[in-house]
């Protein structure tokens with residue numbers, strides 16, 4: 003171990019070693035440092051990032067090669083890091099910095115020296131899977147303490163310009179989600195939040211419905227103390243939190259219905275604003291056969307319902323974001339919004355303050371049973387609402403929750419073998435193409451609307467043209483719901499009816515239920531599977547399970563982009579699956595709100 007007395011300082015040799023290049027740009031710092039486990043580097047700091055060049059090449063052609071004698075020395079891509087990928091910079095005082103030297107016969111020698119050091123914590127992207135992120139740390143050393151401190155201060159001043167990052171988060175953990183890993187998942191990612199100096203208030207739930215109750219009763223004033231809420235669990239748990247937040251805070255008319263439909267719906271839809279005191283828990287409805295979420299949330303009816311008149315919190319909301327760290331059985335929302343099912347990637351996207359808008363569907367149950375006339379009962383869905391096969395699978399799978407994620411395979415097989423179809427009527431509003439397209443995105447947008455013959459798949463991705471296009475979308479030019487000609491009605495027997503808000507990619511359906519559904523295109527993708535022989539339905543399901551499959555390419559399958567639809571069952575029993583939670587509904591309507599919430603995520607990288 004050496005104390006470095008002969009540390010070579012090659013820029014200005016003065017006390018303050020860092021310098022501005024040519025004195026021209028005061029925002030740029032350069033100096034020589036020792037990079038731990040690498041060697042001496044020439045380091046440059048600019049407002050958007052840090053970059054370095056190895057001074058003493060470990061191999062003669064180091065610039066060209068990233069390995070020497072088969073050993074990874076210095077990856078070419080590790081020669082810079084963007085400030086947007088850095089989440090902490092820290093002065094760590096005097097200590098060892100290791101250098102890797104190549105000796106003459108070609109051996110690598112570890113050589114450690116003591117000096118002052120600072121660390122840069124950031125993220126690196128997987129080469130093979132660009133959506134996958136991992137934490138990385140670089141340690142730089144210098145004999146001069148002031149130099150180290152000045153670089154740390156300068157980097158921290160650049161980091162402080164990253165204003166979209168959270169500082170204070172509310173974290174809810176479902177300990178029982180998926181294989182019961184909720185708490186372990188948090189334990190693995192919590193150090194990243196501490197390192198990034200993000201404060202967290204962590205609550206581990208003790209029962210289903212607890213997070214919904216808490217979010218319903220929390221005051222806006224308290225909620226506004228946080229930059230967002232993070233769920234550690236699956237899609238069902240996220241749905242619970244989403245509903246807890248939105249039910250009392252999202253004010254919107256109920257979905258419209260066709261002019262010839264039940265006048266009670268039409269009148270209510272026209273006149274009523276969504277009233278939280280009526281719709282959070284419907285006291286006229288017995289919860290004997292309801293989803294665990296609703297059943298357990300009603301246990302707390304004695305708890306005062308917050309009418310949230312204390313301070314403003316409305317949606318869409320510029321500031322408040324939702325986060326989701328996957329620990330569930332399906333995790334479709336995380337896969338669609340981050341591109342991978344990886345808790346660390348989600349955690350890193352949260353602390354880096356990534357942002358993506360998400361469409362949310364408002365599902366309103368008008369009648370639970372054929373004979374009942376209930377109060378409208380509202381539920382929000384972030385991924386999917388499905389009936390028939392989907393409702394039956396979720397009902398069946400609840401009986402086998404103890405099996406963990408495998409319950410879906412078991413329940414799915416049982417329901418498939420039953421091959422039940424249901425008589426129902428669906429009316430959906432037509433959503434026609436716009437006349438004008440936008441610049442470079444025109445081709446994608448044309449194909450999106452089905453105006454192009456190219457069968458290009460338009461999967462949603464990070465910085466998606468379609469989601470970011472303001473001139474596209476039904477929320478801008480809405481067809482008049484009062485005109486009957488704007489509605490299409492389909493009556494018949496269905497194996498399933500599904501409304502996908504997002505593509506719903508998951509490990510069982512790698513392209514999702516609807517491959518080209520987007521995170522915030524402003525559409526519900528209605529998929530009607532009409533009664534057909536079991537072998538045909540199996541064919542459809544196998545296409546769903548295949549990457550690049552064409553599950554919508556069958557005569558018995560209809561796919562419609564819409565903003566709103568209504569559903570009436572002719573049967574006795576009618577079960578919907580809303581984001582993986584049971585909702586019994588004989589009659590319901592649904593509409594989508596474009597980009598209603600923002601998520602701490604960046605969309606899938608392709």
Ligand SMILES: Nc1ncnc2c1ncn2[C@@H]1O[C@H](COP(=O)(O)OP(=O)(O)OP(=O)(O)O)[C@@H](O)[C@H]1O
Nearest residue numbers: 179180207208209235236237238239330331332333
């Ligand atoms: N402490 C708890 N005990 C029991 N159930 C809980 C608890 N906390 C939340 N829940 C409920 O557990 C249900 C399922 O949770 P979650 O979505 O996290 O897991 P999953 O069903 O395994 O995953 P996925 O939704 O991705 O299929 C939700 O309805 C949620 O309300």
